[in-house]
Amino acid sequence: MNANTGTDILEVEGLGVTFATDTGDVPAVREVSLQVRPGETLALVGESGSGKSTVALAALGLLPGNAHVSGRVAVGGTEVVGSGEDTLARLRGRTASMVFQEPATALDPLTRIGRQIAEVIRNHRPVSAREAAAEAVELLRRVGIPEPERRAAAFPFQLSGGQRQRVVIAMAIANSPELLVADEPTTALDVTVQAEILDLLRELAADSGTGVLLVTHNMGVVADFADRVAVMLHGEIVETGPVEEVLLRPRHDYTRRLLAAVPRLTVTGPAQAGSTAAPPTPEDPTDPASPVVRLRDVSVQFGHRAGAVRALHEVSLTVGPGETVGLVGESGSGKSTAARVALGLVKPSGGAVSLFGADLRRTRGRARRRLLSGVGVVLQDPVASLDARMSVAQCVAEPLLVHRRDMRAAERRSRVADMLERVGLEKKLAARGPRELSGGQRQRVSLARALVLEPRLLVADEPTSALDVRVQRTVLEVIAELQRELGFACLFVSHDLAVVQQFAQRVVVLRAGEVVEQGPTGNTLLQPTSEYTRRLIAAVPVPDPVVQRRRRAERGNSTALAGRGVTA
Template sequence: MSGERERVLEVEDLQVRFATDTGEVPAVCDISLHVHTSETLALVGESGSGKSTVALAAMGLLPGNARASGRVTVDGTQVVGAGEAELARLRGRTASMVFQEPATALDPLTRVGAQIAEVIRNHRPLGRAEAAREAIELLRRVGIPEPEQRARAFPFQLSGGQRQRVVIAMAIANSPGLLIADEPTTALDVTVQAEILDLLRGLAADSGTGVLLVTHNMGVVADFADRVAVMLNGEIVETGPVEEVLLRPRHEYTRKLLAAVPRLVFQGEDPAPRQDAPVVELRDVRVRFGRGPRAVRALDGVSLDVRPGETVGLVGESGSGKSTAARVALGLIPPDSGTVSLFGTDLARSRGRRRRALLSGVGVVLQDPVASLDARMSVAECVAEPLRMHRRGMSAAERRARVAEVLELVRLPKELMARGPRELSGGQRQRVSLARALVLEPRLLVADEPTSALDVSVQRTVLEVIAELQRELGFGCLFVSHDLAVVQQFAHRVVVMRAGCVEEQGPTMSTLLRPRSEYTRRLIAAVPVPDPVVQRRRRAGVTV
C-alpha cells in the first residue's frame, strides 16, 4: 500500500506570495500534498493555478520576489528557508527537475555527453573518463540510438525528443529519490510523448523514484499518474487516485477541465470539398539542408494546397517535415525544386514590392507567442506593427481604431492595449499573436503548433476564436500540429507527413477514421485519452 511507503516529498501548509509594484500577490494558498517512492502524483490545473510554483518551491528555485512559508521536505531536508549551499547539494542528487523546453536546460555550446558528465562530477568523486563512460551509458538507458556518437553532438544536432531524453539523463544521473517533471511532453509529438512516458514510468518502477508530474494534459495524467491533485487559484480543490478523479470527478472545476479535453471521435462525416482556387499550393516541392553526403532531405516531392475558408491540418512526428512545409508556404525557405503558388502567383518569380505585397496577405501564429511578440512593446504596438510596415498611408488614429477592432475580434478587452506581453496570461498572449496575424486581413493564416503550450480550456477558447474568425473573414488556414484530436475537431482536410514525404491526405474524418497507412494508424493509436482504464489496457496490448 502507498501509505506504507516512504514519502520522498512532503508539502504542508505551503504559501507562496509574489511581491509586485502593486503589493503582494498570492500564488499558492496553504496547500498540502505528498509523493511516495515509486509513485507518480500529477498536479493539474489551468495556467496561473499555481502548479508550477509548487514545483519550483519543492526545488528551492522560486524567484527572488517570492516569499514562501510552510514546510517542504525532500528526503528529510526542509527546503523552505534552506541556504543555497544546502539546496545545491539537494538539486541533482536528492531531487532533480525536467522542464518543458529542453533548449533552455541545455548549453548550446557544450556537447551533450560533457553536460551529463558535469552533472555526475558535481555530486560524485569520479574522474573525467569514468564520468564520460557513465554519460554514454545514461544516454543508452534513456533510449538514445548510437549513444557514443550522440554524446559528441551539440543540442541543436538532436531532435526535440532526443533533447528531452538528454535532459532526463541529466536528471537521473545521480539516482535522485524525487523527479519533478514540469510539462515534460508538451512540445513533443504523440509517439515521442508515449516513448518519454514509458521511459519515466520505467525509471519510477526500477529505481523507486517518486515523480511529481506537472501537466495540463489529461491524457498524459491517465497514462502515467497514480494519484491526481487538481489546483485552482492556488488551492487544491480535489485529490485522489487517478481513476477516481478522472472517471468520477467530484469538483465542478475538475469536470470542466475534463470536458474541455479534445478527444478523437470515431464517427462523423466530412463536409463537401471546396472548389475555390487555392490560396497556397505546393507542387512536387523538394528541400535539402546541407550539401554532399551529409545533406538532409527535409521535403521530397510534397504537394498540398489550402483553399479559402478551409483549414488543412499538417500532422506527423518530429522531423517529418511539417514545419519545413509551412515555412516553404510562407516564403521563408526556397524549394530546391517544385513550385509554390501564393494566391495564384508563383512565389519564386515575385521580387521586391510585388513579393512583399503577396506576403502581406499571409498571417502567422507560432507556438510560443513570447518569442514572436516584442517584450518592449505594448499590446497595441505589437498588433499595429504590421500596419506600420505594410499600410504606411494609415494615420495613427486609423491604426489605433484598427487595433481596437481586431482585439475585439479575438475577444480581448481594450484595457489590455497598454500592457506588455509579459503582463498577460498564455492564452491572452496567443490571442494577441492572433490579432497581430489578422490585422492586415490575410487571405491565408499559417498556424504552427499555436495551442500546444496552452491548457485545455484556454486551448479550446483560442481554437474557437480562430474558427469563428475564419467563418467571418473566409481566410484559408494551414494548421501544423502534433495533436490529432485537435486536428480532427478543427481541420476540414488533413495531410499526414513522414520523413519529408506526404504519407496520405484527404478529408479529415475519413482519413483519421479509415487511414490507409500503417503509419497514420500508429499515430492515432499513440494519442492518449483521459481514461486510465483505457490507457492501462493499451499498455497491456489490448485493442480498445
C-alpha cells in the same frame, strides 16, 4: 504504477506565492499543501494561470526574485524555502531535477547537445569526460532520439521542437533523481513518442523509486501515468484523490468542466469531411483552382555531404481559400519544416512553392514583404517568438507598426485591445511582459499577434500545445469564428489528432519527410490506409485510466511478441 511506501520525497505545506509587479502584487498560489511519495506520480492539473507551474518552480526554489514565498517546502528532507543557493544547487540535478515546459529556456543554443548532457552528469558525479559523453549518447537513445551519436554533436536549433524536449528529459533523468518535477513534459511530443516517454518515466519510477510531480493539461497523459491527481483553480487546490476517482467520478464542478472540454478522437463511425465548426471544404480540395499556398515536389536538405539531413522529400500539398489543412506526424517528420517552406523561411533544395499565386522563391524586396504581410504565424515556442523587452500590447501591435504605418495610434490600440479580448486575455495583462505570463497565456498572445493583421493565411505550428483543454477549445473556436469572418486559409501543424479531427477539413500525414497519406479528415482518421497512420491513432491517450491501463498491457504484449519474432 504502484507507489512505494516510505517518507515523502516532496512535502508542501501551506505554500503561498505572490509576485511583485509594476502594477501591484499578484497572488499566484494560496495555501497549497501536497505530498509525493517515492515511486509515486502526482499530477497537478488546471487551467493556464491556475498556479501549477508556480508550485513546480517553488518545489525546487526556482521562482524569480520578485516572488514572495510563504509556507514550507521540503525535498528529500532538505528545506527549500529560505535555503541558500549553495544548498539548492546541491539539491538540483541530483536529489531532484526538472523538465521545463519550454526547451528553449533550458538549452544553451551555443553548446552541443551531448556536451550539455555530459555537463549535468559531471556536475554531480565523479566520472571522466569520456564516460559522461558515452552516457549522454545512451540517454539520447533511451529517450528515443534517432542516430544518438550524431545528434549528440548537434546544436539545439538543428533539432525539432519535440526532439529538443526529449533532450531536456534526458538531462533531467541523467542522475536518476529521487524527485522529478515535470512541467508539461510531453507538450511538444507526438503521441507515439509521448507513449514511449511515459513508459520510460514509469520505468524510472519503478526501478529507482523516483517520485514525480507532473504538471500537465493533458488529461490523457494524467490517465496514463498518474497515481493521484490534484486539481488547481485560481491558485488553490479544489480537488485531490486517486486518478480513477478524480477522472471517472469527479466531485468538483470545475473538474467536471475540465473533463468535458477534453477533445476526443473519434475512431469509429461513418467517415466525415471534417469539423462542422470550420468553413466548408472547397469542391476539389486536393487541387483548388487558386490555392493560397502550394508545395509541389518540395525537398529540403540541411547540411552537406556526409552530415546532410533530409528533412523533406518530394512533398506536395495545397491549402485552398478558407480551408484548414492539418499537417500531422511524429516529431522530426518534417511538419514544421514544411510550414517554414510555405513561409519562405526555409529554401527548398528542389520543387516549387507558391504563395497567393506568386512564386515565392522568385519574389524579392517590397513585393515579397507585401506578399508575406498577408500571412499570420503562430510558432510552437512562444518564448522564442515574443520580445521579452516589450509589453504584451506592444508585441501584438508590432505587425501593425511594420505593415500599416498609416494607422493612427488610437485605432492601433483599439485593434490590439479587441484582439486580446478575442483570444481570451484580460485587459490587465496588456501592460505585462511576456515572461510574467504563463505558457498558455503567452501562446494566446502569439495568436493575437498573428491575427491582428487579418491575414489571408494563418500558419499555426502547434498553436494549442501549451493550452489547457478549456482554453484550447476557446482558442480553436476563436480561430474558427475569425476564419468564417475573414475567410483566411489555415495550415495547421499539430501532433494532437483529436484537435486536428475537430478543426481541419483535410489531413496530410508526414513520416520521415515524406507524405504517407492525405485526404479528407474523416476518411483519413476514420479509415486510414497507412499502417503508420493507424499506429498514430492507436497511440492517442484518452482521459480514462482503466482504458489506458489496458492499452499499456496490450502495448507491452505486442512488444514482447515482436521481440520473439511473433506478429501480434
